[in-house]
Amino acid sequence: xxxxxxxxxxxxxxxxxxxxxxxxxxxxxxxxxxxxxxxxxxxxxxxxxxxxxxxxxxxxxxxxxxxxxxxxxxxxxxxxxxxxxxxxxxxxxxxxxxxxxxxxxxxxxxxxxxxxxxxxxxxxxxxxxxxxxxxxxxxxxxxxxxxxxxxxxxxxxxxxxxxxxxxxxxxxxxxxxxxxxxxxxxxxxxxxxxxxxxxxxxxxxxxxxxxxxxxxx
Amino acid sequence: xxxxxxxxxxxxxxxxxxxxxxxxxxxxxxxxxxxxxxxxxxxxxxxxxxxxxxxxxxxxxxxxxxxxxxxxxxxxxxxxxxxxxxxxxxxxxxxxxxxxxxxxxxxxxxxxxxxxxxxxxxxxxxxxxxxxxxxxxxxxxxxxxxxxxxxxxxxxxxxxxxxxxxxxxxxxxxxxxxxxxxxxxxxxxxxxxxxxxxxxxxxxxxxxxxxxxxxxxxxx
Numbered sequence: 001x002x003x004x005x006x007x008x009x010x011x012x013x014x015x016x017x018x019x020x021x022x023x024x025x026x027x028x029x030x031x032x033x034x035x036x037x038x039x040x041x042x043x044x045x046x047x048x049x050x051x052x053x054x055x056x057x058x059x060x061x062x063x064x065x066x067x068x069x070x071x072x073x074x075x076x077x078x079x080x081x082x083x084x085x086x087x088x089x090x091x092x093x094x095x096x097x098x099x100x101x102x103x104x105x106x107x108x109x110x111x112x113x114x115x116x117x118x119x120x121x122x123x124x125x126x127x128x129x130x131x132x133x134x135x136x137x138x139x140x141x142x143x144x145x146x147x148x149x150x151x152x153x154x155x156x157x158x159x160x161x162x163x164x165x166x167x168x169x170x171x172x173x174x175x176x177x178x179x180x181x182x183x184x185x186x187x188x189x190x191x192x193x194x195x196x197x198x199x200x201x202x203x204x205x206x207x208x209x210x211x212x213x214x215x216x217x
Numbered sequence: 218x219x220x221x222x223x224x225x226x227x228x229x230x231x232x233x234x235x236x237x238x239x240x241x242x243x244x245x246x247x248x249x250x251x252x253x254x255x256x257x258x259x260x261x262x263x264x265x266x267x268x269x270x271x272x273x274x275x276x277x278x279x280x281x282x283x284x285x286x287x288x289x290x291x292x293x294x295x296x297x298x299x300x301x302x303x304x305x306x307x308x309x310x311x312x313x314x315x316x317x318x319x320x321x322x323x324x325x326x327x328x329x330x331x332x333x334x335x336x337x338x339x340x341x342x343x344x345x346x347x348x349x350x351x352x353x354x355x356x357x358x359x360x361x362x363x364x365x366x367x368x369x370x371x372x373x374x375x376x377x378x379x380x381x382x383x384x385x386x387x388x389x390x391x392x393x394x395x396x397x398x399x400x401x402x403x404x405x406x407x408x409x410x411x412x413x414x415x416x417x418x419x420x421x422x423x424x425x426x427x428x429x430x431x432x433x434x435x436x437x
Contacts, residue, residue, distance in 0.1 A: 052297075052301060053301070054297055054300065054301070054436045054437065055436075055437055056437050075301075075302070075303030077301050078301070079297060079298065079301050081294045081297055082294070083292075083293050083294030084293075084294065085293050085294040085295040085297070085298050086293070087230060087293070087295070089230065089233040089234055090229065090230065090233060094229060097222070097225065097226065097229070098222045098223065098225075098226045098302070099302075137298070143301075
């Protein structure tokens with residue numbers, strides 16, 4: 001019987017001319033979660049984009065419920081990148097109008113604590129509030145696979161707790177979460193995939209006995 | 218349903234950034250108004266040149282909003298989300314082209330009549346000119362969407378864009394002006410209008426498909 005959930009095998013991807021990772025594989029069952037950890041430049045964001053089908057994998061396969069998914073996976077994936085994709089010219093509720101009807105949008109805003117600001121232009125929001133607005137899209141989607149890149153960036157403790165609640169509900173409904181982070185995420189029982197920076201970028205291996213690691217700067 | 222939502226989103230955005238569409242129409246009218254100053258106000262010369270002036274100005278004005286068509290969405294991450302929303306890339310491109318036509322092509326069409334009168338164009342030929350602009354602006358929107366998708370992510374894409382789109386738009390210009398010229402000398406404009414419609418029929422499926430492929434590769 002094929003394994004349910006998300007299974008990746010032997011993934012490799014380039015960013016520009018550089019091989020950021022190779023031979024990455026993991027399995028996340030339905031209801032499970034995976035946290036990607038690693039230093040800057042280890043390829044966490046690149047891996048998330050490959051899983052989303054936005055980036056191209058040079059090698060390896062991604063299977064969802066035992067089926068090989070190609071580059072196209074419309075409606076299967078909800079993705080949160082570094083950018084919040086918030087249009088400053090539109091109102092807070094209007095920013096979500098593409099993703100659902102009016103009532104659903106207001107309910108989603110309630111979830112992330114922006115209900116009172118629904119009619120405000122989005123340019124008035126702070127960085128953390130913009131992040132909340134970006135997360136509100138996840139309350140509107142039916143996609144089973146959630147990919148989050150540094151979801152808690154700029155969020156306060158209350159918003160992180162709210163995010164934890166959303167993630168728990170999603171996982172209880174059989175959804176899968178893959179998140180890249182440097183901070184602790186409210187994802188109990190999540191697997192951890194440690195990613196390391198490939199050394200060819202730096203030329204020399206980082207030396208922990210010296211004051212600072214040799215870097216390109 | 219996703220398509221309707223995309224169109225609504227685009228129209229709402231262009232209403233909020235109304236100056237973008239307005240700028241195209243203002244450019245169209247101002248550029249057209251320069252010609253009487255440059256070549257003199259003699260009605261027979263102006264009227265003779267009017268179809269060409271109007272078509273060239275419309276072509277250039279339609280290019281103006283193109284570099285923001287996908288550019289803004291590409292920069293703020295919205296394009297990634299659109300590509301994952303369940304709409305096909307070609308569907309996204311078609312939606313963008315329709316939105317561009319509604320917010321740029323239609324206003325240009327409305328402004329073309331007054332500009333034609335201002336340039337003392339032959340009254341009998343004005344309806345034919347507008348009839349030619351109707352499929353013509355739609356083709357320009359489709360070709361422009363294709364160009365905008367192709368230069369996405371390129372440095373100085375705004376400079377590259379006219380170089381890509383203008384050669385492709387040359388047939389539209391030729392048949393559009395020929396239709397209006399034919400009408401003003403009493404010849405049949407129908408063949409030219411049919412050729413313009415044929416261009417539209419060819420661009421309608423092909424441009425969104427090509428633009429969709431360009432969008433996918435821009436996301437990578």
